[in-house]
Amino acid sequence: MSNEIRIIDQDGVTASVAQLRSKAFVSELTNEDLENVAYTAKALKNPIKNVEDETKKRLINGSQFVHIHLTEANQQLLNGDNDQIKKKFYQKYGLDAFVLKSPTQLKKKFGDVIQEDLDGVVVYEKQSRVKFD
Incomplete structure (x- = not known):
């Protein structure tokens, strides 16, 4: 089993981040599946922005990360x-x-x-x- 992040909608349909990066995969989704993924993506925007903002703030204040600069x-x-x-x-x-x-x-x-x-x-x-x- 992989540690890859997956999005699971209310019907149990899963999509990996790698799949969602593929425009071909996304274009093949049904309207219902696309809507479900779109709502999930929308719900993740604010938490992701919070993480990005805090990371940037810490970098500006001198914190160091191994893979982020x-x-x-x-x-x-x-x-x-x-x-x-x-x-x-x-x-x-x-x-x-x-x-x-x-x-x-x-x-x-x-x-x-x-x-x-x-x-x-x-x-x-x-x-x-x-x-x-």
Whole structure:
């Protein structure tokens, strides 16, 4: 018998985590089975988030784990507090430049021509992320 986590619905139907990772397996579930699994997954979201939050808090406070550690990632943000930048983007790209918030969304909307303008205004923000090995 394996120590693998399994989800068991009220009818006793089981699904392993490995099976649920397979989109092919999930696509073959009946609507009833999918609904049961979806409810179980929904019920697990909050407890899982609690565990993830506590793990991240402890890592930030200096605790060490064998297989879990913090990594740093850069997030691109626009410097939205500068009126000159807002005016320039409005004149060149119209109101769409303000509806779309991220550099990636702006590149999708306007293509690579916007990259030169983004290079001067994109700021990077450090984020701590938990990585499981």
